[in-house]
Amino acid sequence: QVQLAESGGALVKPGGSLRLSCAASGFTFNDYYMSWIRQAPGRGLEWVAYISGRGHTIYYADSVKGRFTISRDNAKNSLYLQLNILRAEDTAVYYCATYNYDDDGHYYFDNWGQGTLVTVSS
Amino acid sequence: DIQMTQSPSSLSASVGDRVTITCRASQGISKSLNWYQQPPGKAPKLLISVASSLQGGVPSRFSGSGSGTDFTLTISGLQPEDSATYYCQQSYSTPSFGGGTKVEI
Numbered sequence: 430q431v432q433l434a435e436s437g438g439a440l441v442k443p444g445g446s447l448r449l450s451c452a453a454s455g456f457t458f459n460d461y462y463m464s465w466i467r468q469a470p471g472r473g474l475e476w477v478a479y480i481s482g483r484g485h486t487i488y489y490a491d492s493v494k495g496r497f498t499i500s501r502d503n504a505k506n507s508l509y510l511q512l513n514i515l516r517a518e519d520t521a522v523y524y525c526a527t528y529n530y531d532d533d534g535h536y537y538f539d540n541w542g543q544g545t546l547v548t549v550s551s
Numbered sequence: 552d553i554q555m556t557q558s559p560s561s562l563s564a565s566v567g568d569r570v571t572i573t574c575r576a577s578q579g580i581s582k583s584l585n586w587y588q589q590p591p592g593k594a595p596k597l598l599i600s601v602a603s604s605l606q607g608g609v610p611s612r613f614s615g616s617g618s619g620t621d622f623t624l625t626i627s628g629l630q631p632e633d634s635a636t637y638y639c640q641q642s643y644s645t646p647s648f649g650g651g652t653k654v655e656i
Contacts, residue, residue: 464646474587474595474638476646488645491552524594528646536642537585537600544594 431455431540433525438545445515449545451508451525456540459483459503462528464538465510467521467547475521478510479528493519515549522546553577553641557649564656570626572652574639579619583643586615586624589651590635598637599624631656 437449451463464479478489478499487499498511508525522544530536554577564570574584582602587595597606599615602622612627626633634656639649 473651474589474640474648476640476648479646490645531601533601535583535601536646537597538587538595538640538646539597539600539606541594541596 431527433527433540433542435523435525435542435545438523438547440548440550441515442551443516443549445549447512447515447547449510449512449523449525449547451510451542453506453508453525456527458501458506462486462530462536463499463501463508464526464528465499465508466524466526466538466541467519468524468544469518469521472521477523480508512547515547517549520547520549553580553644553647555639555641555647555649557637557639557652559652560650561653561655564629564654566629566631566656568629570629570633570654572624572637572639572654574617574622574624574649576620576622576641576643580641580643582618583641584615584617584622585640585642586613587638587640588633588635589638595638626654629654629656 432454434452465477480499496514500509524544526538527540529539556575584602586599589595603615636651636653
């Protein structure tokens with residue numbers, strides 16, 4: 430079955446950097462778009478970024494554009510998120526998810542990891 | 552960017568009740584609308600895709616409808632395990648989520 434396991438969350442100071450990882454198994458990783466979605470404590474879900482199967486198509490939310498970088502290593506079945514110039518408002522649980530689509534091109538997040546917590550505080 | 556507005560933000564209902572959650576898009580999104588369930592302390596789970604397509608293993612008491620800008624998620628016969636926060640999400644353009652509806656039983 431599909432499994433997604435995030436890691437790398439930590440306490441980091443404002444202005445600092447962090448790299449999150451997501452290890453995938455149970456499916457053909459390079460066939461799938463992948464995404465990062467975050468949830469600030471007590472708040473709703475916020476899409477962060479997504480990347481196509483071969484990494485040629487990448488989109489970011491405006492709130493992270495220029496500071497975060499999504500990437501993937503298909504040989505390692507792994508997804509990454511590099512977080513730079515971190516702010517207090519980046520504090521959240523970060524989830525990785527498969528961004529799947531049907532024959533008509535409708536997209537949806539159909540598998541989620543358990544998340545990893547990033548806390549930005551001095 | 553497309554804004555998604557859910558209502559109500561929270562509701563309380565009894566076991567067996569019929570519950571309806573609405574989601575409105577700031578512009579037409581055809582049927583590019585998904586619904587997720589997030590139990591307390593857990594990751595979200597996809598319930599419904601393309602406005603009304605129930606995912607495998609999701610109980611039939613859940614249903615979705617709508618197109619364009621207005622959508623609904625209905626739970627017919629609320630069960631204790633349905634206590635969760637529900638989110639809509641559009642995939643017509645870069646993804647965005649509604650603010651969530653907390654369902655208490």
